[in-house]
Amino acid sequence: MQTDHGSIETPIFMPVGTAGTVKAVHQRELKNDIGAQIILGNTYHLYLRPGLSIIEQAGGLHKFNGWDKPLLTDSGGYQIFSLSAQRRLSEEGAIFKSHIDGSKHFFSPENVMDIQRTIGADIIMAFDECTPYPCDLDYAENSLALTHRWLDRCMTRFSETDQKYGYQQTLFPIVQGSVYKDLRIKSAEYIASKNAFGNAIGGLSVGEPAEEMYAMTELVTNILPKDRPRYLMGVGTPVNVLESIALGIDMFDCVMPTRNARHGLLFTQNGIINIRNEKWKNDFSVLDENGTTFVDQEYSKAYLRHLLVCNELLAAQIASIHNLGLYLWLVKEARKRIIDGTFASWKNKMVQQMATRL
Amino acid sequence: MQTDHGSIETPIFMPVGTAGTVKAVHQRELKNDIGAQIILGNTYHLYLRPGLSIIEQAGGLHKFNGWDKPLLTDSGGYQIFSLSAQRRLSEEGAIFKSHIDGSKHFFSPENVMDIQRTIGADIIMAFDECTPYPCDLDYAENSLALTHRWLDRCMTRFSETDQKYGYQQTLFPIVQGSVYKDLRIKSAEYIASKNAFGNAIGGLSVGEPAEEMYAMTELVTNILPKDRPRYLMGVGTPVNVLESIALGIDMFDCVMPTRNARHGLLFTQNGIINIRNEKWKNDFSVLDENGTTFVDQEYSKAYLRHLLVCNELLAAQIASIHNLGLYLWLVKEARKRIIDGTFASWKNKMVQQMATRL
Numbered sequence: 091m092q093t094d095h096g097s098i099e100t101p102i103f104m105p106v107g108t109a110g111t112v113k114a115v116h117q118r119e120l121k122n123d124i125g126a127q128i129i130l131g132n133t134y135h136l137y138l139r140p141g142l143s144i145i146e147q148a149g150g151l152h153k154f155n156g157w158d159k160p161l162l163t164d165s166g167g168y169q170i171f172s173l174s175a176q177r178r179l180s181e182e183g184a185i186f187k188s189h190i191d192g193s194k195h196f197f198s199p200e201n202v203m204d205i206q207r208t209i210g211a212d213i214i215m216a217f218d219e220c221t222p223y224p225c226d227l228d229y230a231e232n233s234l235a236l237t238h239r240w241l242d243r244c245m246t247r248f249s250e251t252d253q254k255y256g257y258q259q260t261l262f263p264i265v266q267g268s269v270y271k272d273l274r275i276k277s278a279e280y281i282a283s284k285n286a287f288g289n290a291i292g293g294l295s296v297g298e299p300a301e302e303m304y305a306m307t308e309l310v311t312n313i314l315p316k317d318r319p320r321y322l323m324g325v326g327t328p329v330n331v332l333e334s335i336a337l338g339i340d341m342f343d344c345v346m347p348t349r350n351a352r353h354g355l356l357f358t359q360n361g362i363i364n365i366r367n368e369k370w371k372n373d374f375s376v377l378d379e380n381g382t383t384f385v386d387q388e389y390s391k392a393y394l395r396h397l398l399v400c401n402e403l404l405a406a407q408i409a410s411i412h413n414l415g416l417y418l419w420l421v422k423e424a425r426k427r428i429i430d431g432t433f434a435s436w437k438n439k440m441v442q443q444m445a446t447r448l
Numbered sequence: 449m450q451t452d453h454g455s456i457e458t459p460i461f462m463p464v465g466t467a468g469t470v471k472a473v474h475q476r477e478l479k480n481d482i483g484a485q486i487i488l489g490n491t492y493h494l495y496l497r498p499g500l501s502i503i504e505q506a507g508g509l510h511k512f513n514g515w516d517k518p519l520l521t522d523s524g525g526y527q528i529f530s531l532s533a534q535r536r537l538s539e540e541g542a543i544f545k546s547h548i549d550g551s552k553h554f555f556s557p558e559n560v561m562d563i564q565r566t567i568g569a570d571i572i573m574a575f576d577e578c579t580p581y582p583c584d585l586d587y588a589e590n591s592l593a594l595t596h597r598w599l600d601r602c603m604t605r606f607s608e609t610d611q612k613y614g615y616q617q618t619l620f621p622i623v624q625g626s627v628y629k630d631l632r633i634k635s636a637e638y639i640a641s642k643n644a645f646g647n648a649i650g651g652l653s654v655g656e657p658a659e660e661m662y663a664m665t666e667l668v669t670n671i672l673p674k675d676r677p678r679y680l681m682g683v684g685t686p687v688n689v690l691e692s693i694a695l696g697i698d699m700f701d702c703v704m705p706t707r708n709a710r711h712g713l714l715f716t717q718n719g720i721i722n723i724r725n726e727k728w729k730n731d732f733s734v735l736d737e738n739g740t741t742f743v744d745q746e747y748s749k750a751y752l753r754h755l756l757v758c759n760e761l762l763a764a765q766i767a768s769i770h771n772l773g774l775y776l777w778l779v780k781e782a783r784k785r786i787i788d789g790t791f792a793s794w795k796n797k798m799v800q801q802m803a804t805r806l
Contacts, residue, residue, distance in 0.1 A: 110754065114761040118742065140729075140754040148750065149728050154732075156746050371498075372505050374512075384476065388514050392506065396468065396498040403472040406761055 091288070091319055093160040093212040094257035095152065098127045100319055101424050103331065103417040106348065109135045110155045113348050114406040116413065117156050120357070123383045123413045125422070128160040128212075130343045133205055134169035137195075142208050150210025150255045162343070163211035164323070165202050165264075168220045168292075168424060180217065181236070187251050199243035207254050214414045215290060215323075216244045218264045223297040230268035238280055244419035245284065264292040265310050269302045278313035285435060288319040288341070295325045295344075304333055311338035318400035328357050328420055328444045332437050335424050347417050351409035354398045357416045361446030363391070370395045377408070381383075449646070449677055451518040451570040452615035453510065456485045458677055458698035459782055461689065462520060464706065467493045468513040471706050472764040473772065475514050481741045482772045483780070486518040486570075488701045491563055492527035495553075496546050500566050508568025508613045520701070521569035521736070522681070523560050523622075526578045526650075539579065548623070557601035561619075565612050572671040573648065574602045576622045581655040585747075586628035595624045596638055603642065620679060622650040623668050627660045636671035646677040646699070653683045660693055669696035686715050686778055686802045690795050693782050705775050709767035712756045715774045719804030723767070728753045735766070741773035 091098040105112045105120065107129045112120060120126040131151055140154075148154035151161060170186045172176050183198030197205075199217045206214040218237040221230055222374050240373035242264050248261045263281045267273030281289050291310050294303045307322060321341035322334050331342050347357065356363040359380045370391045377394060378386040385408045388430070397405035420440075427433040449456040463478060465487045470478055478484040489509055498512075506512035509519060518565045525798050528544045530536050535544035541556030557575045564572040576595040579588055599621050606619045621639045623629030639647050654662045665680060672678050679690050679699035689700050705715065714721040717738050721728070727750045735752060736744040743766045755763035773805075778798075785791040 109758045109760060110751075111760050111762045114765070115744065116743075116762070116765065139758055140750070144730055144754070148732050148748070154748070154751055154754075156748075156751070160642060163589055372502055374506050385474075388475065390506070390512070390514075392498070392502060393468070393514070396502070396512075400467045400497055402467060402469050403761060403764055404469045405473070407472070407474065407765065 093128075093260075095158060095160045095212055096127070098160055099425060101331075101335045101421045101428075102127055103421045104128050104130045104341065104343040105414050105417075106130045106132075106343055106345045106384055107155070107157070108132045108345075109139060109182070109200075110151055112410070112414070113352070114403070114410045115348075119411055120157070120414075121159070123385075123411060125382075125418045126159070126414065127161060129157060130212065131161060131163045131209060132166070132169060133163045133202065133209065133428040134166035134173065135161070136209055137166065138190055142205060145210070145256075146208050149307055150208075150351055152210060154254075160212045161210070162213040163206045163209050163215065165206070165215040165217040166197055167202075167218050168324070170197060171220060171222070181239075183217075193255075196374045199240040200247040203244055203247040203251065207251055207259060210255050210259075212257070212259060213288065214248070214259055214261045216261060216263045218266055218292055220293050220296070221266060221268045223269070225268045230270055230273055234266050234270075234273050234277055237264070238277070241284070242283075260287040262288045262290045264290045264323070265287060265314070266291060266293045267306075269306060271309060273304075274306050274309050277314065278310040282314050286318070288321060290321040290323050290341075291339075292323045294322065295330070300330065300333075303330070304337060306336045307334055307339065328417065329441050331417070331420060331442075332424065332441050335421070336434070336437055337419050342421070347413035348410045351413045353405045354395075354405070354409065355383050356409060356446065357413050358448070359440070360443055362444075363448045365391065365395045365398055377412060378416075381412060381415060382419045383411050385411045386415070451486075451618075452517045453516060454485070456518055457780075457783060459689075459693045459779045459786075460485055460699055461779045462486050462488045462699065462701040463650055463772050463775075464488045464490075464514070464701055464703045465513070466490045466703075467497060468509055468669070470483070470768075470772070472761070472768045473706075477769055478515070478772075479517070481769060483740075483776045484517070484772065486520060487515060489519060489521045489567060489569065489719075490524070490527060491521045491560065491567065492524035494521070494529065494567055495524065495563055496548055500563060503568070504566050504612075508566075510568055510613075519568070519571045520571040521564045521567050521573065523558075523564070523573040523575040524555055525576050526682070529578060530578070539597075541575075557598040557603040561602055561605040561609065565609055565617060568613050569653055570615070570617060571645060571646065572606070572617055572619045574599050574619060574621045576624055576656070578651050579624060579626045581627070583626045585628060588628055588631055591626075592624050592631050592635055595622070596635070599639075610697070618645040619645045620644055620648045622648040622681070623672070623765055624651045625664075626651060627656055627664060629664075629667060632664050632667050633671065636668040640672050644676070646679060647672045648679040648681055648699075649697075650681045652680065653688070658688065659690075661688070662695065665692055665697065666695045678705070682698065686775065687799050690782065690799055690802075693779070693786075694795055700779070705771035706768045709763045709771045712763070712767065714767060715771050715802065716806070717774070717798070719806040720802075721806045723749065723753045723756055735770060736774075739770060739773060740777045741769050743769045744773070758770075
């Protein structure tokens with residue numbers, strides 16, 4: 091994928107930088123150590139803090155946080171439902187109360203386009219309703235129709251407005267439809283018809299069994315154009331990522347590598363480590379002998395365990411860099427395997443290995 | 449100063465790595481970005497967590513935390529009085545309860561030498577009583593006598609035991625005496641008579657006015673041998689550091705640069721910034737145009753303020769690197785000025801500048 095902030099090699103994993111920062115990680119570490127090619131910002135969070143006025147005065151989020159590579163923002167729809175204190179949906183949009191100070195706000199397809207223009211994302215996401223799981227057919231059907239109508243409004247507004255800071259911005263529509271085959275097919279066909287530069291799949295990884303997620307993903311990737319990036323939003327574990335790449339997914343984002351890191355859960359090629367476990371207490375071997383970042387060679391398992399037990403900030407820093415490094419290695423290796431034709435057998439081996447509890 | 453882990457150029461500031469980590473800072477940042485030459489570890493904390501068995505199995509703290517330059521440990525005396533849940537002092541030593549789990553422990557001059565041998569510090573501190581401020585003359589007199597008796601026991605034990613990991617360790621005695629001239633003189637003379645490789649001044653910066661601190665420091669540095677490093681423990685602000693260098697101090701440690709960083713207080717050559725202040729909200733200039741670390745050029749004031757307001761971990765990381773970088777720059781510049789004979793006038797200018805509230 092090409093953007094004015096540089097190219098992105100797919101499949102790619104996008105570290106989540108909720109409030110304009112990938113938690114506990116310096117921008118230069120993202121670039122030089124982890125090898126991140128694109129990061130994600132959350133519209134809901136950035137809109138509330140620091141607010142659009144600050145971001146606009148800075149010249150966009152890239153200038154504000156010093157990240158000069160590609161940037162994607164979500165639409166805020168997901169956070170309105172998962173975070174805000176109170177919300178009311180209507181045809182027009184969503185009224186919600188801030189989870190920070192209870193202040194009242196309104197998001198519509200139109201102003202969410204404007205907000206993302208102002209944040210300055212290279213890739214802007216459509217404003218949609220992300221249905222919960224489980225969700226009855228009636229609700230899912232009505233919600234999908236609303237999401238499609240909102241998409242049209244997003245596209246109209248997007249086409250009527252200009253880029254803000256001298257570089258191209260592009261809009262990705264989002265397939266919804268809960269876990270209903272017919273709805274997912276209908277939505278995928280509708281989204282495909284929009285001929286966007288890239289397309290996303292939303293409303294998965296919200297509590298449904300992994301099999302349902304894979305089934306829906308497969309249905310949808312068979313319909314979305316194969317020559318455009320297909321982005322599975324909010325997914326997932328390394329195993330989820332591998333299985334979804336096999337189904338044709340090109341882009342991922344998830345808080346899991348950083349959030350789990352802060353709780354001491356490390357993903358490795360050989361399985362999952364809970365560094366809090368007593369067994370690592372006097373394991374002075376390097377953090378991850380297969381790891382690709384400096385933390386993997388410079389710190390030991392016993393040292394990281396000690397830091398975590400003591401609630402030291404450095405624990406989150408080390409574990410976050412490790413996990414993100416692993417995710418970025420994983421998608422890079424997948425790309426290599428796809429190109430040399432060994433992906434399927436490699437993937438099956440890795441899925442086995444990486445699900446192990448060490 | 450020469451140690452088996454490398455040389456140290458004085459005057460020097462030692463970042464505090466309480467539990468074997470300088471909070472929020474990677475070891476490679478300490479070395480490459482901040483230019484730290486020696487860091488401090490706290491015996492009290494390290495003894496409680498991870499505990500001596502783990503540190504010994506690792507081969508000492510250097511091996512455990514990956515810091516391969518010089519290391520100094522304090523004796524734990526200060527923490528017993530400032531942190532522990534309960535303590536009882538006797539001629540023999542101090543019984544105290546852990547602030548973490550209430551467990552009961554005993555420190556004596558002898559076992560504190562053994563503990564620091566095991567932690568593996570290059571520089572080991574004598575076990576002393578750090579008197580509070582204010583402190584009546586009687587208490588100070590008795591306490592000083594005890595500290596001197598304890599010093600003799602420390603030196604005996606130290607000389608009877610061997611280095612543990614194949615490199616030299618050295619013991620610094622500590623001058624006490626509260627803010628009583630006679631006691632300070634008596635103590636300094638006693639400590640000087642021990643002919644140690646280096647000597648420390650304790651019991652200052654515990655609440656007394658700066659003038660008292662400077663007066664006591666001057667008294668003592670006039671007695672301690674000038675050809676050995678003189679270490680003022682737990683001091684202080686950049687202004688305190690500059691004034692004390694003028695009085696002959698060679699070594700400093702303080703939690704201030706890192707602790708204040710976590711609260712958003714930045715020290716700069718031009719004064720003190722409280723980055724939480726509204727005025728920095730849309731100041732997109734670099735964090736510190738005179739700064740020597742990457743964070744000073746790569747992040748803006750407005751961005752750091754945003755991170756701090758949002759309680760983002762990166763805020764502590766950025767501010768800690770900045771403040772430590774400033775302290776290490778300060779002592780390096782002081783050294784240069786001492787050598788070229790312009791220290792006094794430079795110091796007076798800097799003391800004015802750096803005390804300003806920006």
